[in-house]
Amino acid sequence: MIPFIDLDKQYISIKKEIDNAIQNVISQSAYIQGPFVKTFEENFSEKLGIKHCIGVTSGTDALTITLKALNIGIGDEVITAANTFIATSEAITINGAKVIFVDNDEYFGINTKLIEEKINSKTKAIIPVHLYGQSVDIIKIQEICRKYNLLLIEDCAQSHFATYNNQYTGTFGDAAIYSFYPGKNLGAYGDGGAIITNQDSLAHKIRMYCNHGSPEKHVHLIEGTNSRLDGIQAAILSIKMKYIDVWNQKRFEAAAKYIKNLSKCNNIILPQIRPLSSHVFHLFVIRCQNREKLQKYLLENNIQTGIHYAKALPFLDCYQHYNHKTSEFPMAFKNQDELLSLPIYPEISDEQIEIICNTIMKFYSL
Ligand SMILES: Cc1ncc(COP(=O)(O)O)c(C=O)c1O
Known part of the structure; x- marks a missing residue:
């Protein structure tokens, strides 16, 4: 796993x-x-x-x-x-x-x-x-x-x-x-x-x-x-x-590997780096087609993923009293069904990243 x-x-x-x-x-x-x-x-x-x-x-x-x-x-x-x-x-x-x-x-x-x-x-x-x-x-x-x-x-x-x-x-x-x-x-x-x-x-x-x-x-x-x-x-x-800079750098390198390996996959949108910003990749979040099926397929292939977040805040039950409409937050609304967080941590290996990327590509070629 x-x-x-x-x-x-x-x-x-x-x-x-x-x-x-x-x-x-x-x-x-x-x-x-x-x-x-x-x-x-x-x-x-x-x-x-x-x-x-x-x-x-x-x-x-x-x-x-x-x-x-x-x-x-x-x-x-x-x-x-x-x-x-x-x-x-x-x-x-x-x-x-x-x-x-x-x-x-x-x-x-x-x-x-x-x-x-x-x-x-x-x-x-x-x-x-x-x-x-x-x-x-x-x-x-x-x-x-x-x-x-x-x-x-x-x-x-x-x-x-x-x-x-x-x-x-x-x-x-x-x-x-x-x-x-x-x-x-x-x-x-x-x-x-x-x-x-x-x-x-x-x-x-x-x-x-x-x-x-x-x-x-x-x-x-x-x-x-x-x-x-x-x-x-x-x-x-x-x-x-003492290790945080090295660990953040390793997260960045892991993200760069994901980006390189997945760049040809047309079914997903990779995270973009904002100009002037250094990214410490707490999470590596892609936007993907058929999110639920992809997540299930990855799990069947022993790869855990996460969703951050399944519902944007205005649409949570606890904020229903604000009566927000989905049209007020089109990006957040669209993203919530597409976001998928792939495993990322300083200790993740090149081999693990390769397996994850290959499994994602295989899913979309089925
Ligand atoms: C953006 C953001 N703000 C605040 C918090 C709250 O932090 P804690 O879990 O330490 O209470 C979190 C935790 O996940 C978070 O992601």
């Missing part, structure tokens, strides 16, 4: 370091906050060239807490992509704001040409999502945010260290969020997330909020919550940070 993702292969390759790191946390009983979290936060923000990184429990919490700290709530509207994971829109509505979806472009990013028509006096922020590992046209979004005085929060859950115009995603806006869910390019061994920002007061507020509104023991300036990256996850992430 060629698995969709192979976390064990990666663990085996760094087993000694990971086991030691976990053992160190246990020896020091540094489970909550403490030196391992501090070191990881420093490593992460230093690599990004950002002043503050606050480790939290998940990417979902990172989004929800960032919006809360930026006072986004009832009566506000927040613009985001129609084609993303539900965590992005949940964070908006859970804070009491209204989510305004925008269709995607041919690179699967939010279509910047369609954003301005959705802005009104209630609009407070834009959350672009660097989906599948590739930056959106973030400079254009930065310009829009400046023009209309909107907050910019980047969702980098899938784009660890991807760049646009040689600048890391996550460093363009007021704040950015990351997920360290195990399958992410930089993944923990459980849930984890982070918020980054250059703004001192925002960082202070977020850090306090994530720790029950407490800047120091027995002092609670505001009511907050418990959302802290734990020591074991932070220690694991610090080890993995």
